Amino acid sequence: MSLHFPKDFLWGGAVAANQLEGAYQEDGKGWSTQDVMPNGIKTSPTEVPIESNMKLIGIDFYHRYKEDIKLFAEMGFKVFRTSIAWSRIFPKGDELEPNEKGLQFYDDLFDECHKYGIEPLVTISHYETPLHLARAYDGWVNRKLVGFYEHYTRAIFSRYKDKVKYWLTFNEINSILEFPFMSGGINTPKEKLSKQDLYQAIHHEFLASALAVKIGHEINPEFKIGCMVLSMPVYPLTPHPDDVIKSMESDHKNMFFADVHVRGYYPNYMKRYFKENGINIKFEPDDEEILRNTVDFISFSYYMSTCETADPAKQIRGEGNLLGGVPNPYLESSDWGWQIDPQGLRIVLNAFYDRYQKPLFIVENGLGAVDQLVTNEEGEKTVEDDYRINYIKEHLIQAAEAIEDGVKLMGYTTWGCIDLVSASTAELKKRYGFIYVDRHDNGSGSLERYRKKSFYWYKDVIASNGNSLFE
Ligand code: BG6
Numbered sequence: 001m002s003l004h005f006p007k008d009f010l011w012g013g014a015v016a017a018n019q020l021e022g023a024y025q026e027d028g029k030g031w032s033t034q035d036v037m038p039n040g041i042k043t044s045p046t047e048v049p050i051e052s053n054m055k056l057i058g059i060d061f062y063h064r065y066k067e068d069i070k071l072f073a074e075m076g077f078k079v080f081r082t083s084i085a086w087s088r089i090f091p092k093g094d095e096l097e098p099n100e101k102g103l104q105f106y107d108d109l110f111d112e113c114h115k116y117g118i119e120p121l122v123t124i125s126h127y128e129t130p131l132h133l134a135r136a137y138d139g140w141v142n143r144k145l146v147g148f149y150e151h152y153t154r155a156i157f158s159r160y161k162d163k164v165k166y167w168l169t170f171n172e173i174n175s176i177l178e179f180p181f182m183s184g185g186i187n188t189p190k191e192k193l194s195k196q197d198l199y200q201a202i203h204h205e206f207l208a209s210a211l212a213v214k215i216g217h218e219i220n221p222e223f224k225i226g227c228m229v230l231s232m233p234v235y236p237l238t239p240h241p242d243d244v245i246k247s248m249e250s251d252h253k254n255m256f257f258a259d260v261h262v263r264g265y266y267p268n269y270m271k272r273y274f275k276e277n278g279i280n281i282k283f284e285p286d287d288e289e290i291l292r293n294t295v296d297f298i299s300f301s302y303y304m305s306t307c308e309t310a311d312p313a314k315q316i317r318g319e320g321n322l323l324g325g326v327p328n329p330y331l332e333s334s335d336w337g338w339q340i341d342p343q344g345l346r347i348v349l350n351a352f353y354d355r356y357q358k359p360l361f362i363v364e365n366g367l368g369a370v371d372q373l374v375t376n377e378e379g380e381k382t383v384e385d386d387y388r389i390n391y392i393k394e395h396l397i398q399a400a401e402a403i404e405d406g407v408k409l410m411g412y413t414t415w416g417c418i419d420l421v422s423a424s425t426a427e428l429k430k431r432y433g434f435i436y437v438d439r440h441d442n443g444s445g446s447l448e449r450y451r452k453k454s455f456y457w458y459k460d461v462i463a464s465n466g467n468s469l470f471e
Pocket residue numbers: 016019127171172301321322364368415421422423424425430
C-alpha cells in the first residue's frame with residue numbers, strides 16, 4: 001500500500017480578513033462585529049472599538065499583502081484561503097451601492113495571487129458581520145439579512161467572477177450555536193436568546209447560503225461553492241449505550257448544518273428536536289425550493305475531537321475550538337487545552353464522505369502554540385517549531401489514509417499560514433503560522449516577517465506533492 005495525494009491536490013494556507021488585515025476603518029471600511037471584540041469570545045462586546053483590540057491593526061496585511069503572498073508563493077501554495085470583509089464592501093451592510101475602494105483592495109489581492117499561480121479560495125462571511133447589521137437588525141435573527149447578504153454576494157460574485165473560482169458561504173456556520181454574536185451577528189446576549197430565534201437565524205443563514213449557490217452558478221457556472229462547518233468528531237466517553245446515544249445527539253446538532261447544505265432539506269432528527277423544544281421554524285412559500293440549491297463541495301475545519309457522556313458527574317467541559325466537550329483521557333492537549341487527535345481527521349473525512357459522496361476540502365487545521373524567535377547557525381531569525389511540523393505531518397498522514405479509504409479530497413489549507421490574531425482569545429501569542437510576525441499582545445513589534453522551520457518543511461511537502469511525508 002502506498003499513501004499518496006492526488007496530482008491536482010490544492011495545497012495551501014488559510015486566514016480570515018478580520019484576523020490579519022488591520023486597517024479597520026481605512027478606505028471607507030465600516031466597523032464589523034470583530035472590531036468590538038477585544039477579548040475574542042472571553043468578554044462581551046464593547047460599544048465601540050477600543051485600542052487594545054489586536055485585530056484593529058492585525059498583522060497589517062492590508063498594507064503588506066504583496067510581501068506575504070510572495071512568501072506563500074515561495075512555499076509553493078496552489079491555493080490561498082482568505083475572506084472578504086463584508087464591511088469593506090458594504091460598510092454598514094444595508095447600503096445599495098458598494099464601496100469601490102473596498103472592492104479594489106480585493107481585486108489587487110486576487111491579482112497578486114494569480115501573479116504566482118495561486119488560486120484564491122474565498123470565505124464570504126468569516127465572523128465579521130458589519131456591526132450595524134448586528135446592532136440595528138439583531139443580525140441573522142432578522143430575515144432582512146438574507147437580502148443584504150444576497151446583495152453583497154451579487155456584488156462580489158460579479159466583480160470577481162474571473163478571479164475567484166472557489167467560494168465558501170459562512171465560516172464554521174455551526175458555531176452560531178455557541179457564539180451567536182461572533183458567528184451570527186446576533187446582538188441579543190446568548191443567555192437571553194431563545195432557541196426559537198437561534199434556529200430561525202440559522203434558517204436565514206441556510207437560505208442565504210443556498211441563494212449564494214444559485215446566484216453564483218448563474219453568474220459563473222464554473223464557480224465551485226461550498227459550505228464550511230466546524231467539524232469535531234464526538235466519541236462516547238464509555239461504550240455504555242447511554243453515552244453512545246449522547247454522542248450521537250451531539251453529533252446530530254452539528255451534522256444538521258452539512259445535511260441541509262448537501263441534501264437541501266431539514267433532516268428528520270431535527271424535526272424531533274424542534275418538536276421537543278417548542279421550536280417552530282417560519283418557512284416562507286419559496287424557502288423549500290431555495291434550500292434545494294445544494295453545495296458543490298463540503299469544506300470544514302478540523303482541530304480536535306471530543307467526547308460526550310450521559311453521566312452528569314463526568315460532564316466536565318474541556319477547552320476547545322468553540323464547541324468544546326468532555327476531554328478524552330487518551331489524548332494530549334495543545335498549550336491552549338485543545339486535544340490533539342490526528343486520527344479524528346481520518347474519522348471525520350470518512351464520516352462526511354460516507355454520508356454525502358461529495359468532494360471534501362480541509363480548509364483549516366493547525367496548531368496554536370507559543371513560539372520563540374531565535375537566531376540559527378546561519379544567523380537568520382527563525383522559530384524551531386518541530387511541534388507544529390509534527391502536528392501537521394500527523395494530520396496529513398491521516399488525510400492520506402482517508403484518501404486511501406476512498407475519500408475524494410480536493411485540498412488542504414493550514415490555518416493561520418502566517419501568524420495572526422486568534423479568533424477565540426484575540427491573542428497574537430497563540431501562533432499558527434509558517435511565517436513569524438513580530439507583533440505582540442502589548443502592541444509592540446516591528447511587524448517584520450520571518451520564515452519558521454515549518455516554512456521550509458511545508459515547502460518540501462508541497463514540492464513533493466506530499467511524498468516527503470512518507471519518507
Ligand atoms: C476556527 C476559526 O474556529 O479556528 C478561525 O474559523 C480561528 O477563525 C481558528 O482562528 C483557530 O482558532 P483560534 O481561536 O485559536 O484563533
